[in-house]
Amino acid sequence: MRKFKKFLLLPIIFFLAFTLAACGNKKQNTYQKVKQDNTIVWGVRADTRLFGLMSIKTGRVEGFEIDLANAITKQMLGENGHAKLTKITANTRIPLLKNNNVDVLMATMTITPDRQKQVLFSKPYFKAGQGILVPDNSKIKTVQQLNNKTVLAVKGTTAVANVHKYAPKAKVLEYGDYGQAFSALKAGQGVAMTTDSGLLAGIASENPGYKLAGSNFTNEPYGIAVNKGQTQMVKHINKALDELKKNGTYNRLIRKWFKGVKGFNIKEVEE
Incomplete structure (x- = not known):
């Protein structure tokens, strides 16, 4: 009798397990x-x-x-x-x-x-799109003007490839984060910093003496x-x-x- 009950219970257990799994996998709207x-x-x-x-x-x-x-x-x-x-x-x-x-x-x-x-x-x-941040007295207005100049960017972003696409002769120094890159710009280690224009706007808003140069040169x-x-x-x-x-x-x-x-x-x- 006990064996019979076990065999009877097995299909029920499998059914319940299947039902719960199906409910768990169902995508929530x-x-x-x-x-x-x-x-x-x-x-x-x-x-x-x-x-x-x-x-x-x-x-x-x-x-x-x-x-x-x-x-x-x-x-x-x-x-x-x-x-x-x-x-x-x-x-x-x-x-x-x-x-x-x-x-x-x-x-x-x-x-x-x-x-x-x-x-x-x-x-x-x-x-958004990639832009350029420069000191107020900079004459740089376009990405093409970065040729033969040093530009600062953040490691692991698309900024480096984008700059080389439009200014193939630019030298790009890469840093661990935006704070380090901007500190390098303030120290004169490059003529410009580049990343998303929205992020650059945030940096410019709290650092008098810096501005965005020209329009975005990518569409992102x-x-x-x-x-x-x-x-x-x-x-x-x-x-x-x-x-x-x-x-x-x-x-x-x-x-x-x-x-x-x-x-x-x-x-x-x-x-």
């Missing part, structure tokens, strides 16, 4: 989740001036992307919608999204073919990222972006954070 929770969990930077930076005064993360995340949340969920901010880094952002620790990423994330294999992007929300826009398959979420994010641009909120936020930065062309990013 992010849009339905945020509607139900009335909350969007945003992965944001807390170390990037003008976009998302921890304020010593307020103890909160502040910046253009933070304001835009709040505006998109209200546009999608209504005035009572809540934007929950989770601090991420360049290395942790995609893993946190994949593990559903965050619903979306807005973290100075360039739309690239490699990343499009891992995540689904919204339409661009910031027309930032996009909002969600998990693969979350087309409904992307559709509603894009709709919210369109509405915020139409009602003037987007341009107001651009001017709030970037107006007055020397050499930064607001018209290049305004819609």
Whole structure:
């Protein structure tokens, strides 16, 4: 009798295990989740001036992307919608999204073919591109003028290859981070520093005596990222972006954070 009961129980156990596995593997609909929770969990930077930076005064993360995340949340969920901010880094952002620790990423994330294999992007929300940071008294206005000169960049970024594409005779010194590269610029070890124009704008905003030179020489826009398959979420994010641009909120936020930065062309990013 006991053996019979064991044989009878085995199919039931297998059925339950299969059902639980199927439920666990079922993809969560992010849009339905945020509607139900009335909350969007945003992965944001807390170390990037003008976009998302921890304020010593307020103890909160502040910046253009933070304001835009709040505006998109209200546009999608209504005035009572809540934007929950989770601090991420360049290395942790995609893993946190994949593990559903965050619903979306807005973290100075360039739309690239490699990343499009891992995540689904919204339409661009910031027309980023590579730029040049120089001292105020510099006569450099274009990337081509960097030929036969020393340029400073951060190791592991696309900046080096991009400079050599447009100024093949430039000498590029690579540093571990943006702080080191900018310190080298201040010390006169190069005539210019190069990376995303948005990041350079952040450096220029807190360092009088430096400016952005000319226009971006590459087109590398930032996009909002969600998990693969979350087309409904992307559709509603894009709709919210369109509405915020139409009602003037987007341009107001651009001017709030970037107006007055020397050499930064607001018209290049305004819609």
